[in-house]
Amino acid sequence: MQSKRVAIIGAGPGGFYAALELLKHFSGQIDIIDRLPTPFGLVRYGIAPDNQRMKSVSKVFSGLIDQFDNLRFIGNVDFGSDLHRDDLLRHYDAIIYATGAAGRQYLRVPGEDLAGSFSAMDFVDWYNGHPLRRISDFSMAFSKAAVVGGGNVALDVVRMLINEMDVVRSTDVPDRVLRELERNAVREVYLLVRKGPAQVKFTPVELRGLVNLKNVDIVIDPEDLKLTQDESDYVDADQQCRLNMNILKTIAERPQAGYEKKIHVKFWRSVASIGGNGSVEWLDLRSNKAPSDASPSAGSGNSPCRVSVDAIFSAIGNVVGAVSGVPFDERRSIVPNIDGQITGKDGVVLPNEFVTGWAKRGPSGTVGTNRQDSAETVATLLKSWASSGDGPDAASTKADITEILRERNIKFTTWNDWMSIDDKELSAGRAQNRPRVKFQSLDDMMDCLD
Numbered sequence: 001m002q003s004k005r006v007a008i009i010g011a012g013p014g015g016f017y018a019a020l021e022l023l024k025h026f027s028g029q030i031d032i033i034d035r036l037p038t039p040f041g042l043v044r045y046g047i048a049p050d051n052q053r054m055k056s057v058s059k060v061f062s063g064l065i066d067q068f069d070n071l072r073f074i075g076n077v078d079f080g081s082d083l084h085r086d087d088l089l090r091h092y093d094a095i096i097y098a099t100g101a102a103g104r105q106y107l108r109v110p111g112e113d114l115a116g117s118f119s120a121m122d123f124v125d126w127y128n129g130h131p132l133r134r135i136s137d138f139s140m141a142f143s144k145a146a147v148v149g150g151g152n153v154a155l156d157v158v159r160m161l162i163n164e165m166d167v168v169r170s171t172d173v174p175d176r177v178l179r180e181l182e183r184n185a186v187r188e189v190y191l192l193v194r195k196g197p198a199q200v201k202f203t204p205v206e207l208r209g210l211v212n213l214k215n216v217d218i219v220i221d222p223e224d225l226k227l228t229q230d231e232s233d234y235v236d237a238d239q240q241c242r243l244n245m246n247i248l249k250t251i252a253e254r255p256q257a258g259y260e261k262k263i264h265v266k267f268w269r270s271v272a273s274i275g276g277n278g279s280v281e282w283l284d285l286r287s288n289k290a291p292s293d294a295s296p297s298a299g300s301g302n303s304p305c306r307v308s309v310d311a312i313f314s315a316i317g318n319v320v321g322a323v324s325g326v327p328f329d330e331r332r333s334i335v336p337n338i339d340g341q342i343t344g345k346d347g348v349v350l351p352n353e354f355v356t357g358w359a360k361r362g363p364s365g366t367v368g369t370n371r372q373d374s375a376e377t378v379a380t381l382l383k384s385w386a387s388s389g390d391g392p393d394a395a396s397t398k399a400d401i402t403e404i405l406r407e408r409n410i411k412f413t414t415w416n417d418w419m420s421i422d423d424k425e426l427s428a429g430r431a432q433n434r435p436r437v438k439f440q441s442l443d444d445m446m447d448c449l450d
């Protein structure tokens, strides 16, 4: 008797945590399918290279494949072009979409199209060596940059812009990225946060990462840290905000050491426009505080404050894009679902289709948040099987998906292929005394398998 088959589309934390939950209750075939030849989604291609401790969560996911024979990785298969929803419905008893949120958000201000204005995610893709990145040759030919955003991605980008080369050299960035970062002449970075210190989404660990940067002065105007009574009550009641405030106050009170490299953290500032002749030369900033609260340097009312920079990175969040042929809620920008089960236009749940991770809830939370999220989705899937009188051990007539992949000449990668890529990257890393050296392109990766 052939057991049921489940497809998980997306091999990031959402997909792997869904597999982990499912394996507790299900002994049928689980295939994790990804458009990239390699697993782990943003753990490999989002989390900053100087945060190898966080990236090591991939070991938990690898352990699953090593431990369970019924879990397979099928890479280099794009859902939407190589495989379609109909194919999946024909070959699987249930599908869990875990495709993340790779879309960019833009500032939508005049001058955003000038050379030197980037989405932070383009920079992230580049320094992490994402093989489908939009900007393949990023040039570090700037000395003053602004990073716009109040979350951890903004902090990652600030660190990657201003980190000591000794730190960068001890990461897994591809060689080409390392060579370009060697030319890095960034001396000043403005971190521009739209809201105040009580509202930021930084996690204290990441904020401490900023404080721990060597040979960099961090400048915060103590006026920016003054809270209203409501904000103060909110901060007192929330541990994360309290820790953040303590760190920010410590920075603001710390005497400047006079380093050449500086980070200016500015709260309550939005970019009104980006100016320059052909490339970014300055930003006009607007204060988001009521005029009576704004300090003279904030740029309030009709008198925006101008800062000169030669690059700007907007780190204002990712967006979930529509997944080919799968229902999509344009207003909420997520795959519509009830506790993880996808709903159609009429709000009625689809019998065998589920969603997890960022595609389900939008781009929020940490890697660990996806574990609870996937647990909910898998519980819903098991409940739906149980209510149709058809438990996880029921027989299935579905055929193996690799048959159509072969028929269509799709050169998919297996877990052994990933092991081989991994092995080559690790040994290139050992030769340079680095954790690994990533392959720079899809072709390099696929060629090494021939």
Ligand SMILES: Cc1cc2nc3c(=O)[nH]c(=O)nc-3n(C[C@H](O)[C@H](O)[C@H](O)COP(=O)(O)OP(=O)(O)OC[C@H]3O[C@@H](n4cnc5c(N)ncnc54)[C@H](O)[C@@H]3O)c2cc1C
Pocket (backbone or CB within 6 Å): 009, 010, 011, 012, 013, 014, 015, 033, 034, 035, 036, 039, 040, 041, 042, 043, 046, 047, 048, 051, 054, 077, 078, 079, 080, 098, 099, 100, 101, 124, 152, 153, 156, 318, 356, 357, 358, 359, 364, 365, 366, 367, 368, 370
């Ligand atoms: C820059 C950045 C830094 C971060 N740093 C941290 C950190 O330090 N600590 C932390 O806890 N969290 C961090 N996060 C958050 C964390 O990465 C996310 O919570 C997590 O990756 C979301 O998991 P996911 O599986 O939903 O999406 P993803 O990790 O994006 O995985 C989605 C997967 O789906 C695949 N996919 C997409 N579309 C298709 C398709 N059509 N066909 C086949 N496959 C497809 C993708 O290739 C990808 O592998 C960071 C996020 C970003 C953006």
